[in-house]
Amino acid sequence: MSRLTITAVRLTPILVSDPPLLNTQGVHQPYTPRLVVEVETADGVTGLGETYGDTTYLRLARPLADALPGHRVSDLNALFALAERVCGDAPPATGAATLDVGGQRGVLTADKLRLSVVSAFEVACLDALGRTLGLPVHALLGGKVRDSVDYSAYLFHRWARHPDGVPCEPDDWGAALDPAGIVTQARRFAREHGFTSFKLKGGVFEPDREIAAVLALAEAFPGMPLRLDPNGAWSVETSLYVAGRLRGVLQYLEDPATGTDAMARVSAGTDVPLATNMCVTTVPEIRDAFTRDAVQIVLSDHHYWGGLHRTRELAAVCRAFGVGLSMHSNTHLGISLAAMTQVAATVPHLDYACDSHYPWQREDVITTRTRFRDGRVTVSDTPGLGVELDHERLAVLHGRWLDESTYGHYRDRDDAAAMRAADPGWQAPSVPRW
The missing domain is CATH 3.20.20.120 (Enolase-like C-terminal domain)
Known part of the structure; x- marks a missing residue:
């Protein structure tokens, strides 16, 4: 088995505190979902990636994570075809998740969803490849x-x-x-x-x-x-x-x-x-x-x-x-x-x-x-991305995501719903607003 072969992939959805920042859709929720991707190789090297953590993205990320072991972290072009094959055209969740995060990129399509998911896996593979070869990611680019x-x-x-x-x-x-x-x-x-x-x-x-x-x-x-x-x-x-x-x-x-x-x-x-x-x-x-x-x-x-x-x-x-x-x-x-x-x-x-x-x-x-x-x-010249994962902090933020009774309604970002906590009658305005 090549040392570049992927042997395991870990997905960790988290909720991260976010301040009450206003936009035309409403306001940021007090917690926003992110997804941390870890790709481990046969050499025991782990690469890191990050993307949106809404449930829609998670549903696509899981089959891709299951399909990656056995592939090489250097086979980056194959990621897109693999994602298209195993993720399929999973429909977005109902409600706000049918829109891009914050409602700012229009209706989500299967292609847009897959690209946002694949991005984290590609970055994690590049991080692992750089760590293995002793090169920063910018050298690989x-x-x-x-x-x-x-x-x-x-x-x-x-x-x-x-x-x-x-x-x-x-x-x-x-x-x-x-x-x-x-x-x-x-x-x-x-x-x-x-x-x-x-x-x-x-x-x-x-x-x-x-x-x-x-x-x-x-x-x-x-x-x-x-x-x-x-x-x-x-x-x-x-x-x-x-x-x-x-x-x-x-x-x-x-x-x-x-x-x-x-x-x-x-x-x-x-x-x-x-x-x-x-x-x-x-x-x-x-x-x-x-x-x-x-x-x-x-x-x-x-x-x-x-x-x-x-x-x-x-x-x-x-x-x-x-x-x-x-x-x-x-x-x-x-x-x-x-x-x-x-x-x-x-x-x-x-x-x-x-x-x-x-x-x-x-x-x-x-x-x-x-x-x-x-x-x-x-710009870091350390091999890979130049950052290290804080496993203890990751566990804390994942624990928040797991606490469905307290935080479950934050697993999908919805700025209009967050605004309704202050203004129950608020609806995300149609555009043009002015």
């Missing part, structure tokens, strides 16, 4: 072109705490519900992590209120890049209004309207660059968006695209079309941040600082939390 990766502060309108009566882990950030609160939040990010660019999650309040927040940031941080992302909450007309008010202020406007057609109409009416992680999330969506100049920047996400190799393929396509590149983030832990950093280090034309929710996460499953210095993460 062709080698790094930078020694550190630039990240942007991710700002949110937020409550001070989750509603009373909801089990949660408190934090000390306080509320941010107006421009002054957003600026205070940004100052703390800059002070603690050295961030020099800022992205605000919009689509929460009426556009003029969010315009005011961006202008307040521009006054507080003159010359620093600013971004605004309302998650497709606006009409074409509202998008053009906001773009006009913030012309010369925004580095880019991300997904102001929903869908390629609406984005193309916005793009035709403004010279503010438009970015997306919503209308370009699969290969078939690329042609229409790029040929119609609907977007000028794509926020890649290795969870969406199926792993690190396919992220590099996307980067090459963007380069061919002259489309800029950055990286999208959803609530993630240190394994995913390490994977993002490793692949980002290998992309020559990573034009913009990457997103990361990581500073918001107070819990992790790695032994040493990753640090941002001057808003950047140093």
Whole structure:
């Protein structure tokens, strides 16, 4: 048996505390599900991966985990065909799980689900392969072109705490519900992590209120890049209004309207660059968006695209079309941040600082939390991803997931349901919202 042969795969679903961050769909739940994948080889080497942990993803991950022993960690191209064969077209769960996490990527298809599941297995195999060969993952992807990766502060309108009566882990950030609160939040990010660019999650309040927040940031941080992302909450007309008010202020406007057609109409009416992680999330969506100049920047996400190799393929396509590149983030832990950093280090034309929710996460499953210095993460040259699993902490977070009576309703992320804990009549708004 080759030392690269997979002998065991372990799946550990967990629930990780999450602060009350607001978006157009509602608010983050007090706990968000993640899935940790461990791939063990005949040599006793274990590689790590991480992805969404909602029950829909788990139902696909389990048959893939069962089918992997006997395969080699180097046979990465075979992962996709294997997943298609053994996972099939498992239907999404009912309710919020029929939408992507947070409702921000449209209706889930079987292909989208499989790619998000395969991404964790591909990363785990690369981690195991790198550990076995004594090489960092970036070397397996062709080698790094930078020694550190630039990240942007991710700002949110937020409550001070989750509603009373909801089990949660408190934090000390306080509320941010107006421009002054957003600026205070940004100052703390800059002070603690050295961030020099800022992205605000919009689509929460009426556009003029969010315009005011961006202008307040521009006054507080003159010359620093600013971004605004309302998650497709606006009409074409509202998008053009906001773009006009913030012309010369925004580095880019991300997904102001929903869908390629609406984005193309916005793009035709403004010279503010438009970015997306919503209308370009699969290969078939690329042609229409790029040929119609609907977007000028794509926020890649290795969870969406199926792993690190396919992220590099996307980067090459963007380069061919002259489309800029950055990286999208959803609530993630240190394994995913390490994977993002490793692949980002290998992309020559990573034009913009990457997103990361990581500073918001107070819990992790790695032994040493990753640090941002001057808003950047140093690219690890340690074999594999460069992170180690904290087994004790993993067990605690898995224990929370197992406690169905207390936490069972958090196993599927549903921002609208979380909002109803504070506002029983809340329904996720249809778009355009304004």
